[in-house]
Amino acid sequence: MSEAKLKSLLTRDAGGTPPGRIVRALSQKGTMSPREIAESTGLAKSTVSTALNELRRTGMVVDGVVENSRTSGVGRPSTTVSLNPEAGTCVGMLIGRDFMQLIVADVSHAVLGERTVELDPDFSAADAAQVGARLLAEAYEENNLSRDTLLGVGIALGNPVNPNDGRMLRAGGMPAWAGLDIRAMFEPVLEQTIIADNESNCSAVAEMMWGAAIGYQDFVMFTLDEGIGGAIVSRGHVITGIAGAAGEFGHMSIDPEGPLCRCGNRGCLEVYATTKEPLRVASQRYGRPIEAPELVAMALAGDVGCQRLIEDTATIAGRGLGLIGAAINPPLIVVGGGFAAAGDLLLTPLEESFNKHTLVKRADVGGAARTRFVVSRFVENDACMGAVGLVLRRFGC
């Protein structure tokens, strides 16, 4: 198995051949059936079949079986293929206000190594590049991986990233980084191709490729955390927006006379519906700092106070989702963030509130035309996994 061969199949020059087009499709979607490959690439089924045999022979793809809900109960599961995990590695980084997370994954998105370090709040981008280079070197060394297999580094960031010039916007969780060109800061230090995007867009990529949105070409990602983030996926692509700021659902104002938001507007959804206030109340109630995983665990164990804190947050968030429903009417809303692990304790009041505040009510349409709600699959590390996905997707056209 030669990773050089994979790299060459992933580049555009080689991408016009049937094997190249199949490898690109698999690098974006993860796992596909031959029929899905034919539909996605526009190749004839017989051409797909021939090319897959060649790719199997050279060890580029391996066979598997679909296990997700698409096939459950409907006939026998179909055979699928995915890229051979041994064919290359990708690095995803998540840069927060006071930490950095790094994941090394193979092209089938299996995690080979993961590291998180805490940093001083408001560390500089120059520091971040140095720390990133160190984490990357350590992760490859510890796991006996060759840096030659590395296909690229994806970076997930708290602010929107302008797709025109690659610079971070002011709006977001890291205002001090506004105007910085992440690629220019990181590429010389890491000596790798860098693809940077907002963390919620990355989460959407992870859920689309490997998570709760598999099989959906159109969905909305809604991340309820210390802030509120989001992304809109249309026809399999994240809508970036002209300045990179599409999907910033936390800054939809639900009351123009409401309290000032850090973004400079008033009454933004983020002012009312994050995990911050319920965690503050829970911490006060129990006399010690309580983080989201513990609050969720207590709620799931039957603590009615913690259940109510999640429920109230969901009810306000549902207002904002009602606006999103009127504007986008998505087939699916994937809910991520700190409370996502609460499952139905979060989703039930969220859907109830959404139904009240949106245009198309449940009773208006049959089940197939209703917006579905699910929690994200990657609750802990969706943005960082999505940064891995950025690397694989960049080879798509």
Added chain:
Amino acid sequence: MSEAKLKSLLTRDAGGTPPGRIVRALSQKGTMSPREIAESTGLAKSTVSTALNELRRTGMVVDGVVENSRTSGVGRPSTTVSLNPEAGTCVGMLIGRDFMQLIVADVSHAVLGERTVELDPDFSAADAAQVGARLLAEAYEENNLSRDTLLGVGIALGNPVNPNDGRMLRAGGMPAWAGLDIRAMFEPVLEQTIIADNESNCSAVAEMMWGAAIGYQDFVMFTLDEGIGGAIVSRGHVITGIAGAAGEFGHMSIDPEGPLCRCGNRGCLEVYATTKEPLRVASQRYGRPIEAPELVAMALAGDVGCQRLIEDTATIAGRGLGLIGAAINPPLIVVGGGFAAAGDLLLTPLEESFNKHTLVKRADVGGAARTRFVVSRFVENDACMGAVGLVLRRFGC
């Protein structure tokens, strides 16, 4: 010139050949340069050139020159081609609560005939099909057109249309038509292929194909009329939503405790920012019924009262657009509806209010990353022209 040949080139079976793919692209985009055709179809430039020569020889396409802003001032204008207007006809219908409008156009979207009839409010869909058939027959007879040239009938409707089953939703301007299958009602009577969609989606199609959004693959349509409508275009396609209700910006609630809206929610944008209230005030002020074109004319002539009515409406509408900016961050917002003819009198306060209420402020980014505002080109008949466009676009894949 054989219209049968065009029909065959527009069908999918023939669509895989280079001429078929070019005809389909031109039927969707209207006018294109050979370079744009190559990019859009994925064909090699030499293949496009050869196929265009063949299409010119058989009279299917004709040459022209780009006149829009894309080329102004930048070198010499490029040669373009479009479908030969004599190659076929399309019908667009707009069905309102108390009127029907019909446009017959050739494939280059030149209007060959147009008729509008007033009807009793809340007429039935069965009546509408009969009236439509009569208008269509009259329009073809009066203009000495052969019905054999007719490629299909597009119908623009006041309610969203569910793309899954073709039925109209409850929400919208024609609640009595909820649940009706327009295609099933009209196809047997008109004996033509019917394509039905919401009127704002149709407006977006018209502006994308021939109007203010030419050259944009991504934009938002915002229609400020007696109601508020809209559409989101992403990668050249109108986002329909799972129930056909995407782009219903009028039903984004800007105050959950606000007055009841006809849709069953509270405080919808439509409750605050339509043309209704300013027209009521102007009519009262002048002691006679004043419609939008007259109010706009008076404002443009310097009537400060009429100017203020437009300005105040724009200021409230800008709040809603601020939400749309946070969610979608579109490159372009095309503003249509009754006040669009007021131009900057409408756009200036709208942009001002948008900038105040949205996330990415003008000052945050360079000009290239700012959301642009323009008024629609088809102020009078955008939805009906868009229904014509539906017919042409249905031949695209």
